[in-house]
Amino acid sequence: MINPKKLIGSVKSATQMGESSVRTVIWAGLGAYSKGTEQVGMAQHMVTKQIQDLVSKGSEVETEMVERIQESKRGLFGQAESQFNQAFNATCGIDRDRLSNFEQKVDHLQEMVEKLAAK
Numbered sequence: 001m002i003n004p005k006k007l008i009g010s011v012k013s014a015t016q017m018g019e020s021s022v023r024t025v026i027w028a029g030l031g032a033y034s035k036g037t038e039q040v041g042m043a044q045h046m047v048t049k050q051i052q053d054l055v056s057k058g059s060e061v062e063t064e065m066v067e068r069i070q071e072s073k074r075g076l077f078g079q080a081e082s083q084f085n086q087a088f089n090a091t092c093g094i095d096r097d098r099l100s101n102f103e104q105k106v107d108h109l110q111e112m113v114e115k116l117a118a119k
Helices: 004-092 096-118
Strands: none
Touching: 004 096
């Protein structure tokens, strides 16, 4: 015959082992969740830092690119102006710089005439 005390002891022991196993599984799950949360936080921090580094580097590159573009623009405008002056001189026989000086002299002469006329 089965001893009821032994049976109850065996059931209690099995229940305690079951509770212990369930508790272990729950703690392992909570630990995994916590570890995952930490790793997500670290990954977000790393991604944020990398993005900030990229933004900083991009800002430096933008400054360099703007300077290069401005230099290229000045060079192109200088070349275009030089070619225009050569073409203007070849077709009209007039040097643009001399024409500009002539315009300044005419403007100055006009100012002087206006001053004399006002007297």
